[in-house]
Amino acid sequence: MKILLTDIIEKGDVFTFLETVDSFYDGCEIQISVQNSIKVIQQKRNMYTLAGVLKAPVVSRCDRCGKKIRIELDRHYEYILQVGEAPEFADEYQCSDEDCETLYLAEASIESKEIISEQLMLALPVHRLCDTGCKGLCKACGVDLNIEKCQCEEDNTNSPFAILRTLQKK
Numbered sequence: 001m002k003i004l005l006t007d008i009i010e011k012g013d014v015f016t017f018l019e020t021v022d023s024f025y026d027g028c029e030i031q032i033s034v035q036n037s038i039k040v041i042q043q044k045r046n047m048y049t050l051a052g053v054l055k056a057p058v059v060s061r062c063d064r065c066g067k068k069i070r071i072e073l074d075r076h077y078e079y080i081l082q083v084g085e086a087p088e089f090a091d092e093y094q095c096s097d098e099d100c101e102t103l104y105l106a107e108a109s110i111e112s113k114e115i116i117s118e119q120l121m122l123a124l125p126v127h128r129l130c131d132t133g134c135k136g137l138c139k140a141c142g143v144d145l146n147i148e149k150c151q152c153e154e155d156n157t158n159s160p161f162a163i164l165r166t167l168q169k170k
Contacts (some may be wrong), residue, residue: 001015001017001019001111001112001113002109002110002111002112003015003040003109003110003111003112004108004109004110005026005036005040005042005048005081005083005105005108005110005130006108006109008040008041008042009047012039012040012041012042013039013040014037014039015036015037015038015039015040015112016036016037016038017036018034018035018036019034019036019112019113019116019161020034021034021056021113021117023118028058034054034055034116034120035054035055035056036053036054036055036116037052037053037054038050038051038052038112038115039051039052040081043080046082046083046108047080047081047082047083048080048081048138049078049079049080049081050078050079050080050081050110050115051076051077051078052076052077052078052115052118052119053074053075053077054073054074054075054077054116054119054123055072055073055074055170056072056073056120056123057071057072057073058070058071058073058120058124059071060124060128061128062128062129062130062134063127063128063129064129064130064134064135064136064137065130065134065135065136065137065144065145065146066137067130069128069129069130069147070164071095071124071125071128073120073123073124073165074123075119075122075123077115077119077122078101079101079102079103079115080098080101080102081102081105081107081110082102082103082104082105083102083104083105083107084105085104085106086104089127131146136147138150138152140152144170
């Protein structure tokens with residue numbers, strides 16, 4: 001959905017809509033309709049604030065055992081929209097939080113799908129697990145350790161700590 005900033009009045013406008021997103025990111029195939037609510041308020045002549053909430057179910061795989069899992073994302077986000085060219089920064093410039101939240105726009109419109117895709121990626125958890133106690137797969141035979149115990153013998157001879165077994169207690 002394209003939002004024209006020139007149509008925004010000072011008190012702000014609220015947009016609530018479903019946006020269909022098709023993307024693949026970090027092991028997650030995202031083909032969903034995202035419930036999104038965006039409020040845009042004009043602050044100055046060419047400056048706006050955008051605050052939004054997105055809710056979306058995402059299907060991914062457990063990082064340990066590979067089972068399909070469903071993750072419910074619920075994310076609040078804010079941007080400062082500045083119409084005009086971005087300022088020039090020195091090569092070694094430390095960004096403030098406000099710098100990271102500011103989007104410089106060439107024209108007074110913004111595409112909601114780009115913002116939603118970015119926020120979906122930021123909302124995904126770093127570690128996606130089916131259960132906090134997931135044991136994962138055996139690295140030797142590949143059996144799911146949550147379901148059954150494997151019959152592999154553990155070989156720790158290549159471990160950096162294997163030399164400690166040769167030390168005798170005094």
